[in-house]
Amino acid sequence: PINLNDFNTKELNIIIIGDSHGGDLFNSLSLNRELFGDIKFHFIGDIFSEIHNNSLKNEKFLRQANIIILSYRWNETKLKQLTDNFDQIKGLNQKIFISSTTNEYKVPSKLYTLLDYEVLFKKKVFDYFGLKKLYFENRVINSKSNINKKLKKFAIEKNLTYLNKEDYMCDIIKKECDYVDKFGNKIFYDYGHYTEYGAKYFGKKIYEINWLKIN
Secondary structure, rough: OOOOHHHOOOEEEEEEOHHHHHHHHHHHHOHHHHHHOEEEEEEOOOHHHHHHHOOOOOOOHHHHHOEEEEEEEOOOOHHHHHHHHHHHHHHHHEEEEEEOOEEEEOOOOOEEEEHHHHHHHHOOOOOOOHHHHHHHHHHOOOOOOOOHHHHHHHHHHHHHHHEHHHHHHOOOOOEEEEOOOOOOOOOEEOOEEEEEHHHHHHHHHHOOOOOOOOO
């Protein structure tokens, strides 16, 4: 939950609402807070059930925030929750951004990433650029996935800012996706959740490409 002492209305406050993937986005931004100047990032988790039960805990802060970002591992159920509860959310704050579902990559099991499998089990020689292309080829969810197309359509219809996570995760032209940071640390620890190194790495890219579109 938001810490009242951390919320200063004299600053630009961005609240991220979501699940563990929203948490990844929050970590990416907060670990790079020095890059974003006076912007304060906050994360409050899922609010759909709270709205449904008329038990919204952080209504005051949601009303005062400069921007609200909805960031989930979207699926049809979550999309329905969004459409069903959108009027209530819009009633709290007019400045709403929606992020795409993050890229997900094919993994052999919950215990290993695609990188682990290629290097540890297939005993392949480490090929930095080859693996970037392998990650691109093994995207299970990406910006062209049906759920993200529906999200983008919804955002356009409602005149909301749509944030495509693949913009900072991959180079579509080169057909490559990142999987380690510049020091060789793993970016993901499973099919798509960020490690701390990954969050730090992606947050810097978010800043560099002005992904948040706030400047």
